[in-house]
Amino acid sequence: MVDATQVTDPCCRHGEGPVWDPRTDRLLWVDMLDGDVLTLSPGMGEGPALSPGTERVNRHHVDTVAAVVRPRASEGYLVAVERGFVLTDAELRPVRRLPELWTDPNLRMNEGGCDPAGRLYCGSMAYDVRPGAAALYRLDADLEARRVLDDITISNGIAWSPDGSLAYYVDTPTQRVDVFDYDPETAVLTGRRPFVRIAESDGSPDGLTLDAEGGVWVALWGGGEVRRYAPDGRLDVRIALPARQVTACTFGGPELRDLYVTTSRLGLTDPEPAAGALFRASPGVAGLPVTPFRD
Template sequence: MTQSDLFLPMIALKAHAELGEGPRWHAREKRLYWVDIAANALHRFDPESGVDEIRTFDAPVGCFAFRKSGGLLLAMKQGFATLEGWDARPLPFGEQLFTASPDIRFNDGRTDPAGRFWAGSVNLKKSAHDAALYRLDRDGVITKIEGGMLTCNGAAFSADGRRFYHADTPSHALRGYECDPATGTLSGRRILHQFPFGKGRPDGGSVDQEGCYWTALFDGGRVARLSPEGEILMEIALPVTRPTMIVFGGEDRRTAYVTTARTGLSDVQLAEQPLAGSIFTFRVEVPGLPEWDFGL
């Protein structure tokens, strides 16, 4: 890998995902887990062999976390569930919040350094600002943190857990907060960066070791790296218009993986973007943060 190879997007997997999302690097397994929300599918991709395993469920998985005790925590249509192993059956965990809400499901989430899981929901019909951010504590207690959104996205923490970021994607605004690591309380909400309308909106994101936030700009055909103060430091173009999430993996966490989507694209657009739904990869200079496990 030479200096000229940095930030050069390449295809990691021609997945043809309808709504590829939520990639997470499993350091012990050296695999990339990700979901195709529209297909109710959880994937486990081995970059070394090129093998991509698939689990399908009766309901969509919006996001997930690795569990300290093993297996996965899934954020599904009605609520959270645990998956004891790859072939296991999901078991409900905590209150099933959206059982009576057909237009709401979990969408995007992240574990903080203390082992709590933060997950946002989405109003699928965009009919009301009733999507919200929730915190799932290690004992299964769920707390609603912030409401009034259409699509809660992009959850990510700084290395010390004292800064938190997320976006209400249709607003094009990336939000920043102070977080108390001991209590999981947010304060000091601010707009970290307001992206212009019509040039891509912030979807999933991750933080690197310098405290910079990377975001995938849906309908913007690129990912962007922002300073802790919200200044755009770098943008990397992709050959598709709908990147959904960026995460970092590999032995040194300097390999970026970007999921993308085909959903909503016309036949003409799909013909122009034959790689839509693929996972892209490129090398970066600054390592990303590890994925923290949920639980004690």
């Protein structure tokens, strides 16, 4: 078991989607349903200090929903919002809104990540979690979004193996992490199959990330932990957190050896003091650098 340290106060209603930006040496994540992108900078920033240590948290409002944030290869950031995508400048100020992908007010974007070629994959969900209502989209360098998977309920974590040949993906109610064969040249997902199955009593799979050894780190919503599964599917590391609703994780910090973990207090009716805080662990393995969106 690896220990986790609380880095911030419970500054999020629904913290999600952490990503490390090596250009600025800072962590970004989202307070999804408040439409905000948060940044964590050691001893820097203009906002109030929200952490027990030296870090500072700054909040940037982007839209009604901010589901995913990724650095752009050109400049600034790409943010998935309620029904599509927004391009921002380096200060996270919106500069261009792409066309909405749907008009149904009952659907929103939820989670995503960039493939090894810099295409963004991002999936949706229904606010009422209606089965099969969601889809997975791919945003290419031409800023056109293409629908690549249908009949999804809660599109969640997606990440690629170190060599780019495998894509790991979560549709949360399936209680599985699935794996696809992937060709970064053609951007084709094939051969979908279960990688690991998670018992409902252990929580539900949410966001995920991979390390440099090909290990798959999965956040367990309702389970209060992050798990590492070796490339052969064997469970070999567990990180317990004092918050049940663990949402996502990513590697960052010097040499990408810190694992940052987001949590949520959404819908909680009983007191849980750490829910909504950001956590950090040192699991003894390095992560993979983020692939920026190549526009």
